[in-house]
Amino acid sequence: xxxxxxxxxxxxxxxxxxxxxxxxxxxxxxxxxxxxxxxxxxxxxxxxxxxxxxxxxxxxxxxxxxxxxxxxxxxxxxxxxxxxxxxxxxxxxxxxxxxxxxxxxxxxxxxxxxxxxx
Amino acid sequence: xxxxxxxxxxxxxxxxxxxxxxxxxxxxxxxxxxxxxxxxxxxxxxxxxxxxxxxxxxxxxxxxxxxxxxxxxxxxxxxxxxxxxxxxxxxxxxxxxxxxxxxxxxxxxxx
Numbered sequence: 001x002x003x004x005x006x007x008x009x010x011x012x013x014x015x016x017x018x019x020x021x022x023x024x025x026x027x028x029x030x031x032x033x034x035x036x037x038x039x040x041x042x043x044x045x046x047x048x049x050x051x052x053x054x055x056x057x058x059x060x061x062x063x064x065x066x067x068x069x070x071x072x073x074x075x076x077x078x079x080x081x082x083x084x085x086x087x088x089x090x091x092x093x094x095x096x097x098x099x100x101x102x103x104x105x106x107x108x109x110x111x112x113x114x115x116x117x118x
Numbered sequence: 119x120x121x122x123x124x125x126x127x128x129x130x131x132x133x134x135x136x137x138x139x140x141x142x143x144x145x146x147x148x149x150x151x152x153x154x155x156x157x158x159x160x161x162x163x164x165x166x167x168x169x170x171x172x173x174x175x176x177x178x179x180x181x182x183x184x185x186x187x188x189x190x191x192x193x194x195x196x197x198x199x200x201x202x203x204x205x206x207x208x209x210x211x212x213x214x215x216x217x218x219x220x221x222x223x224x225x226x227x228x229x
Binding site (some may be wrong): 043049105 | 137150152159160161162164167169183203208213214215218219220221222
């Protein structure tokens with residue numbers, strides 16, 4: 001159990017366009033999902049916490065108007081990178097909190113999405 | 119603030135040899151501690167976690183970790199490494215609402 005999927009796994013787009021990344025919890029309902037960004041050979045940086053039915057909480061320094069997060073259902077959160085630029089190229093990983101029992105203290109991660117902006 | 123330190127950026131071991139990856143945390147109370155593994159271009163897979171109780175935790179793929187409060191450590195061990203264990207390993211502390219990750223240790227396995 002506790003499987004999280006992401007789509008797409010990789011995307012290439014032109015500068016100035018917007019890209020949407022989906023994160024789904026497949027076998028549990030996730031009231032809380034998280035979006036991370038990972039630069040090459042570096043650790044994960046938390047961008048925002050996404051709560052179902054409410055506004056996302058962004059970490060300091062993350063532009064909320066650039067990285068739009070929507071958590072419209074208990075199994076789906078989306079990250080939209082608006083007006084993407086080459087510096088937005090990165091590996092984006094989502095995770096979901098499994099609320100069941102002690103597993104409620106654990107985040108389960110998706111496989112990641114590689115974004116390349118030309 | 120919480121912090122997690124993984125002192126070793128890169129470790130190379132021979133297949134069949136034992137492995138220990140170090141992790142130190144800084145936290146006021148007893149934290150929740152996790153080890154995740156990331157294969158190239160992939161997301162993170164949970165290896166094991168410690169919440170409370172027995173300080174020696176067994177995980178998947180033959181990994182174990184020991185929580186030592188006196189040393190603020192949560193080192194990951196495996197008695198015999200396989201070539202497929204080559205990956206990036208991340209230690210993390212906190213709760214499911216807020217995780218702090220270490221900088222990771224890249225494991226290379228030589229045949």
